[in-house]
Amino acid sequence: MAGSKPIRELGEGYLATPGTSFHDVTEIVSRVTETKAPRGWWILFGIAVSITGLLGATLAYLLWTGIGVWGNNSPVAWAWDITNFVWWIGIGHAGTLISAVLFLFRQYWRTAINRFSEAMTIFAVICALMFPTIHTGRPWHIYYPLPIPNGMNIWPNFKSPLLWDVFAVSTYFTVSLLFWYVGLIPDFATLRDRTKNKVRQLVYGFLALGWRGSNRHWSNYERSYLILAALSTPLVLSVHSVVSFDFATSVEPGWHTTIFPPYFVAGAVFSGFAMVMTLLLIARTVFNLHDLVQMRHLEMMNKIILTTGSLVGYAYAMEFFIAWYSGNPYERYVFLNRAFGDYWWAYWSMITCNVLVPQTYWFRSLRTNLPWMFVASILVNIGMWFERFVIIVTTLHRDYLPSSWGNFSPTIVDWTTYLGSIGLFFTLFLLFIRWIPMIAIAEVKMVLPQADPHAEDHHDDHEHAPAVRGPAVMKTGEA
Amino acid sequence: MQIFPRSLNLLPLVAAVALAVGGGVVTFIVAYYFSYWNTQVGYAPVQPVPFSHRLHAGQLGMDCRYCHANVERSPEAMIPPTQTCMGCHSVVRTESAALAPVRESWETGQPIEWVRVHNLPDHAYFDHSIHLSIGVGCATCHGRIDQMEVVTNQTPLSMSWCLDCHRNPEPNLRPVSEITNMAWEREEGEEIEYARYALPPETCSGCHR
Numbered sequence: 001m002a003g004s005k006p007i008r009e010l011g012e013g014y015l016a017t018p019g020t021s022f023h024d025v026t027e028i029v030s031r032v033t034e035t036k037a038p039r040g041w042w043i044l045f046g047i048a049v050s051i052t053g054l055l056g057a058t059l060a061y062l063l064w065t066g067i068g069v070w071g072n073n074s075p076v077a078w079a080w081d082i083t084n085f086v087w088w089i090g091i092g093h094a095g096t097l098i099s100a101v102l103f104l105f106r107q108y109w110r111t112a113i114n115r116f117s118e119a120m121t122i123f124a125v126i127c128a129l130m131f132p133t134i135h136t137g138r139p140w141h142i143y144y145p146l147p148i149p150n151g152m153n154i155w156p157n158f159k160s161p162l163l164w165d166v167f168a169v170s171t172y173f174t175v176s177l178l179f180w181y182v183g184l185i186p187d188f189a190t191l192r193d194r195t196k197n198k199v200r201q202l203v204y205g206f207l208a209l210g211w212r213g214s215n216r217h218w219s220n221y222e223r224s225y226l227i228l229a230a231l232s233t234p235l236v237l238s239v240h241s242v243v244s245f246d247f248a249t250s251v252e253p254g255w256h257t258t259i260f261p262p263y264f265v266a267g268a269v270f271s272g273f274a275m276v277m278t279l280l281l282i283a284r285t286v287f288n289l290h291d292l293v294q295m296r297h298l299e300m301m302n303k304i305i306l307t308t309g310s311l312v313g314y315a316y317a318m319e320f321f322i323a324w325y326s327g328n329p330y331e332r333y334v335f336l337n338r339a340f341g342d343y344w345w346a347y348w349s350m351i352t353c354n355v356l357v358p359q360t361y362w363f364r365s366l367r368t369n370l371p372w373m374f375v376a377s378i379l380v381n382i383g384m385w386f387e388r389f390v391i392i393v394t395t396l397h398r399d400y401l402p403s404s405w406g407n408f409s410p411t412i413v414d415w416t417t418y419l420g421s422i423g424l425f426f427t428l429f430l431l432f433i434r435w436i437p438m439i440a441i442a443e444v445k446m447v448l449p450q451a452d453p454h455a456e457d458h459h460d461d462h463e464h465a466p467a468v469r470g471p472a473v474m475k476t477g478e479a
Numbered sequence: 480m481q482i483f484p485r486s487l488n489l490l491p492l493v494a495a496v497a498l499a500v501g502g503g504v505v506t507f508i509v510a511y512y513f514s515y516w517n518t519q520v521g522y523a524p525v526q527p528v529p530f531s532h533r534l535h536a537g538q539l540g541m542d543c544r545y546c547h548a549n550v551e552r553s554p555e556a557m558i559p560p561t562q563t564c565m566g567c568h569s570v571v572r573t574e575s576a577a578l579a580p581v582r583e584s585w586e587t588g589q590p591i592e593w594v595r596v597h598n599l600p601d602h603a604y605f606d607h608s609i610h611l612s613i614g615v616g617c618a619t620c621h622g623r624i625d626q627m628e629v630v631t632n633q634t635p636l637s638m639s640w641c642l643d644c645h646r647n648p649e650p651n652l653r654p655v656s657e658i659t660n661m662a663w664e665r666e667e668g669e670e671i672e673y674a675r676y677a678l679p680p681e682t683c684s685g686c687h688r
Contacts, residue, residue, distance in 0.1 A: 151515030153639035192482070205482040 015109055015447050017291040025292065025444050029187075029437045030194055032287050037434055040286060048426035055420020058413060059134060067137055069413040076396045076408040081135035082246070083388040084418050087271070088128035088425075089169065089243055090264070090384060093236055094272020095121025096176060099183070100232035103225070109300050111443040112293045115187075116283070117276045118180040119436070123428040124275070125173045127421040132165060134417075161245035168242040175235055179228045185211050186221070186442040240268045247391065254334035254395035257322070263315035267384055270308035270354070273301055274380035279429065281374050283438060292439055295368055302367045305380065309358025312387075316355065330400060338394045342407055346386050347394070353383020515637035523631035524594040528580050536661070537625035543617055543659040554606040558593055561585050596630050597621070603638075603686045614652045618661050625661040641686070645679040 016025070037045075062069060072079045095117035102110040133142050145156045145166045156163050189211035192204035211217060241261035248260035277298070284293045323335040338347045357379045360366045367373070393408050432438065445451060511517060535541050544550060546559035561584040568578055569585075584591045599605050610620075617624065622633030634640060644651050657663045680686070 149510075151517075151635065151637040151639050153642045201482050 014449070015112065015294065015296070016444065017294070020291050020448060022445050022448065022450070025439075025448070026190060026194070026441055028289065028292060029439045029441050029444075030191060032433065033191060033435055033437060034195070038286065041430060041434065044426070045430045048423050048430055051419055051423025052427045053423075054416050055424055058416040058420050062134060062413065062417070063139065067135065069411060070417075071409050071411045071414055073406055073408065075399070075404050075406040076393055078135075078392050078396065079408050080389075080410055080414045080418055081131050083385065083392055084421060085128050085131035085135070086243055086264075086388045086392075087381075087385050088124045088131070088421065089240060090268035090271045090388075091275045091381070092121040092124035092128060092172075092176070092272065093240055093265070093268035094276050095119070095124075096172075096179070096232045096236040097269050097272065098276070099179060100229040100236065103229040104233060107300075108447045109297050111440055111447050112297050113276060113280060113301070113439075114443070115180075115183065115436075115440045116280060116438050117272070118176065118183065119429065119432045119438070120272075120276060120279060121176045122173070122180060123425050123432070124272075125169065125176065126428065127425050129169055129173065130421065130424075132162075132169070161242060161249050164242045164245065168239045172235055172239045175228070175232055179225075179232055182221070182224055182228060183440055183443070184436065185209055186213065187437040187440060189213065190441050191437065237265055240265045247395075252395050252399055253328065253330035254338070254391070254399075257319065259315055259318055259322075263312065266308045266311035266315065267354075267387060270305060270312055270358075271381055271384035273305050273308070274377040274384070277301055277305070277373060277377035278381070281370065281377070283433060287433075287438075289439065292444055298370075298373060299364075299367050302361045302373060305377075306358050306361040306367075309354060309361075309380070313355040313359075316351065334395060334398065337398050338390055341394065341398065343390065343394050343397075346390050350383050350386035350390050353379045354387060357383065515635065516639065517635050517637075519598075519632050519636050520634065521631055522596055523629050524596065526594055526629070527592055529577050529629070532624045532627045532630060543624075550607045551611050552608050554604070554608060556607045561591060596632050597636060599636060604688050605686065611658050612655065613648075614655045614658060615648075616653050616658045616660065616663060618663070619651050619653075623661055642681065645681050645685075648679050 067081075070079070070081065072081070095114075098110050098117040099114045099121075102114075133139050136142060144154075145163050147155055185208055188204045188208035192201055192208050195201055195204065241264065244260035244264035247255040248257055250256055280293060280298075280301075284290060320335055323331045326332075338344075357376050360372070360376065397407055398405050535546075536543065546563055547556045548559070550556045561581060564578075564581050565585050568575075568581060572578060573582075580591055583589075620634055622631075624630065653663055653665065
């Protein structure tokens with residue numbers, strides 16, 4: 001079809017406000033770390049640090065007194081501790097998905113949000129890693145699960161998914177940190193080169209590892225980034241699958257389900273994207289990032305939220321179907337108990353937030369509505385917290401033996417542990433926003449129209465095929 | 480403009496060497512001083528009475544079971560009561576200053592507060608009698624007590640040390656008649672007929688009951 005207009009592709013169109021120059025990108029992003037923090041930042045930071053202090057006090061009390069200060073009891077031996085762990089790990093998954101999976105699929109709209117979400121991953125994983133440690137009765141023996149030669153000649157049991165958790169989450173943290181750092185090197189070099197301040201020069205210069213942006217640097221950089229992305233993708237799928245094995249490999253009706261690994265991963269992406277959305281909307285407004293984070297980015301994210309929300313909804317339906325179809329009275333009872341038992345309110349909160357809320361994104365008007373997407377993103381994370389709570393607690397509190405039925409109610413220490421982990425997350429996140437470029441400067445520049453070597457002859461060459469690793473930004477034929 | 484001096488080019492090398500050396504040192508310190516491999520070896524506390532095993536078991540040739548009388552029947556090897564000491568010392572060296580606490584214990588009825596040298600944690604249920612009845616000699620675990628002026632701990636008493644023997648006991652077994660013979664050594668190529676050879680437990684319930 002020579003002479004016809006180019007085919008519209010997904011993601012086609014400007015990814016930044018038309019007319020944004022390379023220098024504008026550097027300015028917009030670097031300015032945040034170079035000017036004084038706005039008062040709002042200090043207020044938020046003060047709140048976050050106070051809550052982190054609450055976490056410290058809680059942990060001290062917990063360690064000194066014992067985990068009996070939580071509401072966990074004998075049938076419900078896992079409750080908020082593991083709920084929060086899975087919730088945080090899930091939140092951390094969107095970061096890797098955005099950085100790695102979307103990178104492999106050449107989704108250029110990821111460039112505006114990937115740094116942000118990778119940071120979120122790391123901080124969420126830090127919060128998550130805390131829980132497996134503190135939920136043990138003797139946290140000072142937490143190194144026992146590590147396969148270290150020792151004077152006792154004992155080794156961990158490699159059949160336990162809780163041990164796989166140790167490997168999965170610690171590997172996930174390490175790889176995410178490396179991936180994030182590799183992406184940051186050119187941007188640290190930008191900050192190093194812009195500042196006149198000696199201390200900043202030394203710090204950012206050290207972090208930039210002598211980056212000069214040479215051709216050779218870039219080709220190695222791109223290759224390592226690709227390899228890390230390709231490693232992170234199976235990692236992100238397996239980590240949350242391993243987390244789901246904690247439940248799926250058990251014999252509890254309601255846990256022993258083969259759908260858990262993909263269902264947990266879908267839920268993780270779902271909640272992670274929602275968390276990115278919440279944070280991004282705030283940062284975008286506070287730091288004036290509208291030129292780089294455009295409505296089309298947010299809309300794409302909402303589409304992913306819709307997709308994964310529907311997957312999660314499918315999984316809920318399928319669990320119920322199988323409970324009926326299996327003919328197993330225990331499994332049937334567990335699911336009836338979820339919907340109509342003592343914790344019916346948790347179950348229906350979960351359904352409302354996770355199934356109904358994302359379905360509003362079928363409508364473009366709601367998908368592009370800032371206030372609604374902010375509210376919805378928070379609702380989704382509430383719903384995903386309830387999902388983990390429902391899976392854990394409603395399974396444990398009513399299982400095989402009616403003589404072992406019991407209810408769970410959280411104590412004040414459960415609350416402060418959970419709130420404290422949120423405080424820790426925001427403390428780290430606010431520090432990140434102030435000191436590290438929160439948008440990948442170098443990557444955004446790659447997708448600006450002027451990075452396209454053919455940008456100049458675009459108007460008259462309609463048959464030009466886009467470069468394989470080129471900018472996604474092209475003017476469409478209709479412009 | 481250069482931020483860093485040229486000498487910083489050495490940093491990767493220095494860092495790599497420091498990491499390797501530092502890592503090795505830290506590994507050694509942790510493995511040696513913080514592990515259960517060797518923490519107890521050489522422990523020799525000061526006792527309330529300077530009791531000499533070298534004199535009693537070595538020079539006087541007393542059998543171990545004269546004082547530690549129940550080791551063949553009980554899980555716990557007894558420390559002899561004051562009565563055992565006074566069996567001789569009511570007539571031997573009755574004026575010795577070193578024995579003053581023993582006489583005092585005899586008069587007041589207060590036991591002597593010996594300091595325990597071989598101390599296992601209470602979640603490990605060690606049984607003396609079973610080891611003696613299958614032919615593990617005193618010297619195998621406690622060293623040459625008959626040559627010790629002050630008792631010191633000669634073995635780590637760690638779980639790996641226990642398990643090494645439980646997994647391969649034969650080199651440490653001897654005829655049951657020789658268990659208290661401190662000087663016993665297996666002769667070259669000597670085949671020992673074990674009186675009762677039991678398979679030592681390697682599972683948790685063996686000791687951690």
